[in-house]
Structures are given as structure tokens and as C-alpha cells.
Amino acid sequence: MDSIIFDLDGTIWDSRQTIVRAWNQVLTQYDEVNKEVTEDDLKRVMGLQEDEISEILFPELSKEKRKEIMVACGKQENAVLAEKGGELYDGVEEILQHLSEKYKLFIVSNCQDGYIESFYAFHQVEKYFIDFENPGRTGLSKGENIKLVMERNQLESPIYVGDTAGDQKASEVAGIPFAYASYGFGTVEKYDYKLERFADLKRFL
Known part of the structure; x- marks a missing residue:
């Protein structure tokens, strides 16, 4: 193993509380929407594309109105996350520091x-990561984005760490092992490694 590729939500942090605040600020501007989103709503959709x-x-x-709302929510979300951040799981920065010395x-x-970028801005952990990718920039699926990161960084034997069935499928698409963050938002039956907490990544040190 030469590298570790991480999912973010439900794997490194829980940003739902901040996101709910940001989204509901936006939704009040749309007469077509007569509800507020909740943290449970976000848990159901974490890991999916927009x-x-x-x-x-x-x-x-x-479809057009949904797109408009998601763009507006995304902009507000990024701004609020950069200012307020999310909840890092226990030991994240310490373990990232140690992992980055080896992988x-x-x-x-x-x-x-x-x-x-908003995650980096608030929590100041960008120094531990070499590269990142997302469909907001590429329009690609998670599996294809993993392959893109592998190709441009010439990775030979990475693993992917994530918390949902979608993460497991993305690992399969990329052809790399999957470490299941069982403390996160999803339920996964098939995996190569199982993490009960973020600190379990110490086994790779």
C-alpha cells in the first residue's frame, strides 16, 4: 500500500449540523419549498451525487428548480462551512499527521x-493531503474520480476509506481495496477492512 484515498462525510467529519443551518437559510427564499431539512434527511443522502x-x-x-436550489444551497454551504466548520471525528488530525509521514x-x-476547500479552510488540514477530486469539478462518478486521482498521482497500490455502499462500489470501479468506516452514515456488507473508529487507521502505521 502506497497511499490512502478518503471519502469526507461520515469518514473524516460530520458536517450535517452546519449544512442544515446553511440549507434552511436558503430554502426560506423558495415559496415552492414548504419544509426544512434535518440532519436525518442528510444522513439518508450523504455520499450521493447532487x-x-x-x-x-x-x-x-x-428538475430545473431542484438544480437551482442545489446550486444555491451549495454556495451557502461552502461559505458557512469555511466559517463554522464541521465536527471532526476523534483523533483525525493526529492520525492524518502520522499517516502522511508514511503514505x-x-x-x-x-x-x-x-x-x-471549505473543509481545508476551517480545519487547516490541507497540509496532510496531496490532491483531491469531486464531481463538482469533473462531472464524473466517484469511482472515475478515484481513478483520475490514481492516474495523475501515479499511485500503484492505494486503498479507499469510506462509509457507504456507494463508496464500496466506487472502490470496485477503481479496482482497489475498500476500508469500511462503520462509524459513519452507511451500512456496508462487503469490505476488505473494517474500521470501528477513525483511530483504527493506526493499524496501517
């Missing part, structure tokens, strides 16, 4: 452009 999330949360709206570290997340 169009899938909007279809689940706002099925009554047109190349990366992030591939199903998020909008600017989201990972």
Missing part, C-alpha cells in the same frame, strides 16, 4: 466544487 440528493429531498419540484493521502468525495 442530482440524486435533490430528487430524494425535493421530489415534488421540477500519500487524498480525498475523493461526492460534493460540489468548493466543499473540500
Whole structure:
């Protein structure tokens, strides 16, 4: 193993509380939306791409209106996350520091452009990562984005760490082992490694 590629939500941090605040600020501006989103709503859709999330949360709206709302929510989300941050799981920075001394570290997340940058901006952990990717920049699936990071950084034997079945499938697409962050948001039956907490990554040190 020469590198570790991480999912973000449910793997490194839980940003739902901040995101809910940001989204509900935006939703008040739309007469078509008569509800607030909750942390449980976000848990159901974490790890999905933007169009899938909007279809689940706002099925009554047109595709065009869902897109408009998601773009607005994404912009507000990025701004609030850069200012307020999210909740890092226990030991994240210490373990990232130690891992980065032995392995190349990366992030591939199903998020909008600017989201990972907001994570970096507040929590000041960019120094531990070499590269990142997301569909907001590329329009590609998570599996294809993992392969893109592998290719441009010439990785030979990475693993992917994530918390959902979608993460496991993305690992299969990329042809690399999958470490299941079982403390996160999803339920996964098939994996190569299982992490009960972020600190379990110490086994790779």
C-alpha cells in the first residue's frame, strides 16, 4: 500500500449540523419549498451525487428548480462551512499527521466544487493531503474520480476509506481495496477492512 484515498462525510467529519443551518437559510427564499431539512434527511443522502440528493429531498419540484436550489444551497454551504466548520471525528488530525509521514493521502468525495476547500479552510488540514477530486469539478462518478486521482498521482497500490455502499462500489470501479468506516452514515456488507473508529487507521502505521 502506497497511499490512502478518503471519502469526507461520515469518514473524516460530520458536517450535517452546519449544512442544515446553511440549507434552511436558503430554502426560506423558495415559496415552492414548504419544509426544512434535518440532519436525518442528510444522513439518508450523504455520499450521493447532487442530482440524486435533490430528487430524494425535493421530489415534488421540477428538475430545473431542484438544480437551482442545489446550486444555491451549495454556495451557502461552502461559505458557512469555511466559517463554522464541521465536527471532526476523534483523533483525525493526529492520525492524518502520522499517516502522511508514511503514505500519500487524498480525498475523493461526492460534493460540489468548493466543499473540500471549505473543509481545508476551517480545519487547516490541507497540509496532510496531496490532491483531491469531486464531481463538482469533473462531472464524473466517484469511482472515475478515484481513478483520475490514481492516474495523475501515479499511485500503484492505494486503498479507499469510506462509509457507504456507494463508496464500496466506487472502490470496485477503481479496482482497489475498500476500508469500511462503520462509524459513519452507511451500512456496508462487503469490505476488505473494517474500521470501528477513525483511530483504527493506526493499524496501517
